[in-house]
Amino acid sequence: MRLREPRATALVFASGKLVITGTKSSHNSSLATKKIAYILERVGFQPSSYINFKVQNIVGTVDVGYPIRLEGVAFAHPTFSSYEPELFPGLIYRLVQPRVVLLVFVSGKVVITGAKTEDQLVEGLKKVYPVLLEFRKANVASLPTMEEAATAAAATASAKNAAASASSGRGRGKGKRGGKGRAIRTRRGKDLNNAAQNSSLDV
Numbered sequence: 001m002r003l004r005e006p007r008a009t010a011l012v013f014a015s016g017k018l019v020i021t022g023t024k025s026s027h028n029s030s031l032a033t034k035k036i037a038y039i040l041e042r043v044g045f046q047p048s049s050y051i052n053f054k055v056q057n058i059v060g061t062v063d064v065g066y067p068i069r070l071e072g073v074a075f076a077h078p079t080f081s082s083y084e085p086e087l088f089p090g091l092i093y094r095l096v097q098p099r100v101v102l103l104v105f106v107s108g109k110v111v112i113t114g115a116k117t118e119d120q121l122v123e124g125l126k127k128v129y130p131v132l133l134e135f136r137k138a139n140v141a142s143l144p145t146m147e148e149a150a151t152a153a154a155a156t157a158s159a160k161n162a163a164a165s166a167s168s169g170r171g172r173g174k175g176k177r178g179g180k181g182r183a184i185r186t187r188r189g190k191d192l193n194n195a196a197q198n199s200s201l202d203v
Helices: 026-042 069-075 119-136 144-203
Strands: 010-014 019-020 058-063 090-092 101-104 111-113
Touching: 010 026, 019 026, 069 090, 069 119, 101 119, 101 144, 111 119
Parallel strands: none
Antiparallel strands: 010 019, 058 111, 090 101, 101 111
């Protein structure tokens, strides 16, 4: 079942258990549970007077704002981390206390899962943040924006076109002038030979 307000998805099982997913807070999850129980009561089912609601998993995301050397983290903390780039692009970092799992990506984005409360999310990030800061990538060139990339591509294309037109123009000029020059030199050479022959005959 899907609810619009609060925005949530409910998995209803024949045993009477409900699983609420997709909410942004524990309060919204509790409110969605009460709404689902009310809907089931309206269609003929009699829910329990006491709803045993509890949070099983909270997922949080954060961007630390800088790239991270995951190989260095895996080498320095082999007990808590696991990094297999051939299988998964992120590093898996498991904390013992609080019992949460962090998925760390080279871009600096971190996904925290397995927490029971929002405080555990914050505590887990505080414990791992010094490690991420230690293996921060330095001297990384920022990627150009779309406008900068388009401007650079246009400038490169215009430069190539100008160079191609200039080289083709020089090639045509050389062909015409060079051909005329060779023809003139050939004629002059013939004229000199004829003049030499005539002078020898006169003698």
